[in-house]
Amino acid sequence: MSKICPLFSGSSGNSTYIGTKNGGILIDAGASMKRISDALSLAGGDIGEITAVAVTHEHSDHIMGLKTLLNKTGAKLITSEETAETLANMDKIPAKTEVILLDANTADICGIGVSRFATSHDCKGSSGYVLNLPDGKKVSVCTDLGVITDSVRTAITGSDLVLLESNHDVEMLKRGPYPPYLKVRILSENGHISNNVCAGELPLLLKNGTTRFILGHLSRQNNTPMLAKSCAEASLMDCLAQNGKDYILTVARPDRNGVTVI
DSSP states (O other): OOEEEEEEOSTTOOEEEEEETTEEEEEOOOSOHHHHHHHHHHTTOOGGGEEEEEOOOOOHHHHTTHHHHHHHHOOEEEEOHHHHHHHHHTTOSOTTOOEEEOSSOOEEETTEEEEEEEOOOSSTTOEEEEEEOTTSOEEEEEOSOSSOOHHHHHHHTTOSEEEEEOOBOHHHHHHSSSOHHHHHHHHSTTSOOBHHHHHHHHHHHHHTTOOEEEEEOOOSSSOOHHHHHHHHHHHHHTTTOOBTTTBEEEEOOSBOOOOEEO
Protein backbone atom coordinates (compact mmCIF):
# COMPACT_ATOMS: atom_id res chain seq x y z
CA MET A 1 0.00 0.00 0.00
CA SER A 2 0.99 3.61 -0.58
CA LYS A 3 0.32 6.58 1.64
CA ILE A 4 0.01 10.33 1.27
CA CYS A 5 0.10 13.01 3.93
CA PRO A 6 0.05 16.81 3.64
CA LEU A 7 2.74 17.54 6.23
CA PHE A 8 2.11 21.28 5.86
CA SER A 9 -0.60 23.02 3.86
CA GLY A 10 -1.29 26.75 3.61
CA SER A 11 0.38 30.12 3.22
CA SER A 12 2.73 29.42 6.16
CA GLY A 13 4.22 26.34 4.53
CA ASN A 14 3.56 23.48 2.10
CA SER A 15 5.00 19.98 1.87
CA THR A 16 3.23 16.75 0.93
CA TYR A 17 4.65 13.28 1.53
CA ILE A 18 3.97 10.34 -0.77
CA GLY A 19 5.50 7.10 0.45
CA THR A 20 5.74 3.50 -0.73
CA LYS A 21 7.67 0.49 0.54
CA ASN A 22 10.54 1.51 -1.76
CA GLY A 23 10.93 5.10 -0.61
CA GLY A 24 9.29 8.48 -0.46
CA ILE A 25 8.88 11.73 -2.36
CA LEU A 26 8.07 15.20 -1.12
CA ILE A 27 6.08 17.68 -3.12
CA ASP A 28 7.67 20.96 -1.94
CA ALA A 29 9.70 21.65 1.18
CA GLY A 30 8.08 24.77 2.61
CA ALA A 31 9.22 24.34 6.22
CA SER A 32 12.55 23.86 7.97
CA MET A 33 14.18 20.46 7.61
CA LYS A 34 13.66 19.79 11.33
CA ARG A 35 9.94 20.51 11.10
CA ILE A 36 9.63 18.37 7.98
CA SER A 37 11.54 15.55 9.67
CA ASP A 38 9.36 15.76 12.78
CA ALA A 39 6.18 15.84 10.71
CA LEU A 40 7.36 12.85 8.69
CA SER A 41 7.92 10.89 11.89
CA LEU A 42 4.35 11.64 13.00
CA ALA A 43 3.15 10.39 9.61
CA GLY A 44 5.06 7.13 9.98
CA GLY A 45 7.86 8.10 7.61
CA ASP A 46 11.51 8.99 7.93
CA ILE A 47 13.56 11.78 6.38
CA GLY A 48 16.10 9.19 5.25
CA GLU A 49 13.63 7.56 2.88
CA ILE A 50 13.08 10.73 0.86
CA THR A 51 14.66 10.17 -2.53
CA ALA A 52 13.37 13.26 -4.35
CA VAL A 53 11.70 16.61 -3.80
CA ALA A 54 9.39 17.84 -6.55
CA VAL A 55 9.09 21.63 -6.32
CA THR A 56 5.99 23.34 -7.67
CA HIS A 57 7.44 26.89 -7.70
CA GLU A 58 9.85 29.16 -5.92
CA HIS A 59 7.65 31.01 -3.42
CA SER A 60 9.03 30.80 0.11
CA ASP A 61 6.15 28.76 1.54
CA HIS A 62 7.17 25.97 -0.84
CA ILE A 63 10.98 26.02 -0.61
CA MET A 64 11.91 27.23 2.89
CA GLY A 65 13.76 24.04 3.85
CA LEU A 66 14.72 22.93 0.35
CA LYS A 67 18.46 23.59 0.27
CA THR A 68 19.16 22.07 3.69
CA LEU A 69 17.01 19.05 2.95
CA LEU A 70 18.69 18.41 -0.42
CA ASN A 71 22.13 18.89 1.12
CA LYS A 72 21.54 16.61 4.11
CA THR A 73 19.63 13.80 2.37
CA GLY A 74 21.15 13.77 -1.11
CA ALA A 75 17.62 13.72 -2.55
CA LYS A 76 17.10 14.59 -6.20
CA LEU A 77 15.34 17.79 -7.22
CA ILE A 78 12.46 17.54 -9.68
CA THR A 79 11.02 20.68 -11.22
CA SER A 80 10.49 22.66 -14.40
CA GLU A 81 13.37 24.25 -16.27
CA GLU A 82 12.16 27.76 -15.41
CA THR A 83 11.82 26.99 -11.70
CA ALA A 84 15.21 25.29 -11.61
CA GLU A 85 16.82 28.39 -13.11
CA THR A 86 15.12 30.61 -10.54
CA LEU A 87 16.12 28.33 -7.66
CA ALA A 88 19.73 28.30 -8.88
CA ASN A 89 19.76 32.10 -8.98
CA MET A 90 18.41 32.10 -5.41
CA ASP A 91 21.21 29.71 -4.35
CA LYS A 92 18.71 27.06 -3.27
CA ILE A 93 20.29 24.08 -5.06
CA PRO A 94 23.42 22.45 -3.56
CA ALA A 95 26.16 21.81 -6.11
CA LYS A 96 25.97 18.03 -5.65
CA THR A 97 22.22 17.79 -6.22
CA GLU A 98 20.95 15.85 -9.22
CA VAL A 99 18.33 17.99 -10.95
CA ILE A 100 15.64 16.34 -13.06
CA LEU A 101 13.87 18.73 -15.41
CA LEU A 102 10.40 17.65 -16.42
CA ASP A 103 8.47 18.78 -19.45
CA ALA A 104 6.58 16.07 -21.34
CA ASN A 105 8.78 13.34 -19.89
CA THR A 106 8.26 11.18 -16.80
CA ALA A 107 10.85 10.49 -14.11
CA ASP A 108 11.05 7.13 -12.36
CA ILE A 109 11.78 7.70 -8.67
CA CYS A 110 11.89 4.56 -6.50
CA GLY A 111 9.25 2.95 -8.71
CA ILE A 112 7.01 6.04 -8.78
CA GLY A 113 6.40 7.64 -12.15
CA VAL A 114 6.49 11.43 -11.66
CA SER A 115 5.16 13.79 -14.31
CA ARG A 116 4.36 17.50 -14.17
CA PHE A 117 1.76 19.78 -15.65
CA ALA A 118 1.85 23.55 -15.95
CA THR A 119 -0.26 25.65 -13.59
CA SER A 120 -1.36 29.27 -13.87
CA HIS A 121 0.40 31.14 -11.06
CA ASP A 122 2.37 34.37 -10.78
CA CYS A 123 5.78 32.87 -11.50
CA LYS A 124 7.37 31.17 -14.48
CA GLY A 125 7.33 27.39 -14.69
CA SER A 126 4.79 26.78 -11.90
CA SER A 127 3.86 23.11 -11.72
CA GLY A 128 1.50 20.50 -10.41
CA TYR A 129 2.44 16.83 -10.23
CA VAL A 130 0.97 13.44 -11.07
CA LEU A 131 2.43 10.36 -9.40
CA ASN A 132 1.80 6.89 -10.77
CA LEU A 133 2.49 4.54 -7.88
CA PRO A 134 3.91 1.00 -8.06
CA ASP A 135 0.53 -0.51 -7.13
CA GLY A 136 -1.15 1.14 -10.11
CA LYS A 137 -2.76 4.00 -8.17
CA LYS A 138 -2.59 7.57 -9.49
CA VAL A 139 -2.19 10.60 -7.22
CA SER A 140 -2.33 14.26 -8.28
CA VAL A 141 -1.20 17.29 -6.28
CA CYS A 142 -2.53 20.58 -7.62
CA THR A 143 -2.31 23.84 -5.64
CA ASP A 144 -1.34 27.47 -6.26
CA LEU A 145 -3.24 28.13 -9.45
CA GLY A 146 -5.61 30.88 -10.42
CA VAL A 147 -7.56 28.90 -12.98
CA ILE A 148 -8.05 25.23 -13.83
CA THR A 149 -7.08 24.98 -17.49
CA ASP A 150 -7.99 22.15 -19.84
CA SER A 151 -4.42 20.83 -19.58
CA VAL A 152 -4.65 20.73 -15.77
CA ARG A 153 -8.01 18.99 -15.99
CA THR A 154 -6.64 16.43 -18.44
CA ALA A 155 -3.62 15.74 -16.24
CA ILE A 156 -5.52 15.06 -13.01
CA THR A 157 -8.54 13.26 -14.49
CA GLY A 158 -8.50 9.55 -13.70
CA SER A 159 -6.60 9.99 -10.43
CA ASP A 160 -7.50 7.77 -7.50
CA LEU A 161 -6.69 10.65 -5.15
CA VAL A 162 -6.47 14.38 -5.82
CA LEU A 163 -5.08 17.01 -3.46
CA LEU A 164 -6.68 20.16 -4.86
CA GLU A 165 -6.42 23.76 -3.75
CA SER A 166 -9.48 25.28 -2.06
CA ASN A 167 -7.86 28.53 -1.03
CA HIS A 168 -10.54 31.06 -0.17
CA ASP A 169 -14.17 31.96 0.20
CA VAL A 170 -14.69 34.83 -2.23
CA GLU A 171 -16.92 36.89 0.06
CA MET A 172 -14.57 36.46 3.02
CA LEU A 173 -11.69 37.62 0.85
CA LYS A 174 -13.57 40.64 -0.46
CA ARG A 175 -14.65 41.73 3.04
CA GLY A 176 -11.34 40.82 4.68
CA PRO A 177 -8.33 42.90 5.78
CA TYR A 178 -6.04 42.25 2.81
CA PRO A 179 -4.99 45.35 0.83
CA PRO A 180 -6.73 45.78 -2.55
CA TYR A 181 -3.69 44.78 -4.64
CA LEU A 182 -3.43 41.45 -2.79
CA LYS A 183 -7.13 40.71 -3.21
CA VAL A 184 -6.78 41.38 -6.94
CA ARG A 185 -3.78 39.05 -7.14
CA ILE A 186 -5.52 36.20 -5.33
CA LEU A 187 -8.66 36.51 -7.47
CA SER A 188 -6.73 36.70 -10.74
CA GLU A 189 -5.98 33.85 -13.13
CA ASN A 190 -2.46 33.82 -11.70
CA GLY A 191 -3.53 33.67 -8.06
CA HIS A 192 -5.45 30.98 -6.16
CA ILE A 193 -8.71 29.16 -6.77
CA SER A 194 -11.72 29.59 -4.52
CA ASN A 195 -13.88 27.04 -2.74
CA ASN A 196 -16.47 27.36 -5.51
CA VAL A 197 -14.00 26.78 -8.33
CA CYS A 198 -12.50 23.79 -6.53
CA ALA A 199 -15.92 22.33 -5.74
CA GLY A 200 -17.02 22.71 -9.35
CA GLU A 201 -14.27 20.33 -10.50
CA LEU A 202 -15.05 17.52 -8.09
CA PRO A 203 -18.10 15.91 -9.80
CA LEU A 204 -16.15 15.37 -13.03
CA LEU A 205 -13.24 13.91 -11.10
CA LEU A 206 -15.59 11.60 -9.22
CA LYS A 207 -17.23 10.52 -12.48
CA ASN A 208 -13.79 9.57 -13.82
CA GLY A 209 -12.78 7.45 -10.84
CA THR A 210 -11.45 9.76 -8.11
CA THR A 211 -12.75 8.54 -4.77
CA ARG A 212 -10.43 10.39 -2.39
CA PHE A 213 -10.18 14.16 -2.19
CA ILE A 214 -7.94 16.31 -0.01
CA LEU A 215 -8.68 20.04 -0.02
CA GLY A 216 -5.45 21.97 0.49
CA HIS A 217 -3.76 25.36 0.76
CA LEU A 218 -6.64 26.95 2.69
CA SER A 219 -6.21 30.58 3.64
CA ARG A 220 -6.33 31.18 7.40
CA GLN A 221 -7.70 34.69 6.89
CA ASN A 222 -10.15 34.11 4.03
CA ASN A 223 -11.50 30.60 4.55
CA THR A 224 -12.45 27.98 7.10
CA PRO A 225 -12.26 24.19 6.87
CA MET A 226 -16.03 24.03 7.39
CA LEU A 227 -16.73 26.39 4.48
CA ALA A 228 -14.38 24.54 2.13
CA LYS A 229 -15.76 21.14 3.07
CA SER A 230 -19.43 22.13 2.91
CA CYS A 231 -18.95 23.77 -0.49
CA ALA A 232 -17.28 20.64 -1.87
CA GLU A 233 -19.86 18.29 -0.38
CA ALA A 234 -22.73 20.39 -1.75
CA SER A 235 -21.28 20.21 -5.25
CA LEU A 236 -20.89 16.43 -5.01
CA MET A 237 -24.36 16.09 -3.52
CA ASP A 238 -25.75 17.53 -6.75
CA CYS A 239 -24.69 14.28 -8.41
CA LEU A 240 -26.18 12.28 -5.51
CA ALA A 241 -22.78 11.37 -4.02
CA GLN A 242 -22.20 11.25 -0.26
CA ASN A 243 -19.00 11.70 1.71
CA GLY A 244 -18.00 8.45 3.41
CA LYS A 245 -20.09 6.36 1.04
CA ASP A 246 -19.23 7.28 -2.55
CA TYR A 247 -16.01 9.12 -1.81
CA ILE A 248 -13.82 10.26 1.10
CA LEU A 249 -13.09 13.97 1.42
CA THR A 250 -10.83 15.58 4.00
CA VAL A 251 -9.52 19.09 4.54
CA ALA A 252 -5.80 19.57 5.11
CA ARG A 253 -4.88 21.61 8.16
CA PRO A 254 -1.74 23.77 8.27
CA ASP A 255 0.07 20.81 9.91
CA ARG A 256 -0.41 17.55 11.84
CA ASN A 257 -2.63 15.98 9.20
CA GLY A 258 -3.58 12.34 9.15
CA VAL A 259 -2.15 9.81 6.71
CA THR A 260 -4.32 8.63 3.81
CA VAL A 261 -3.63 5.08 2.70
CA ILE A 262 -4.51 4.28 -0.90
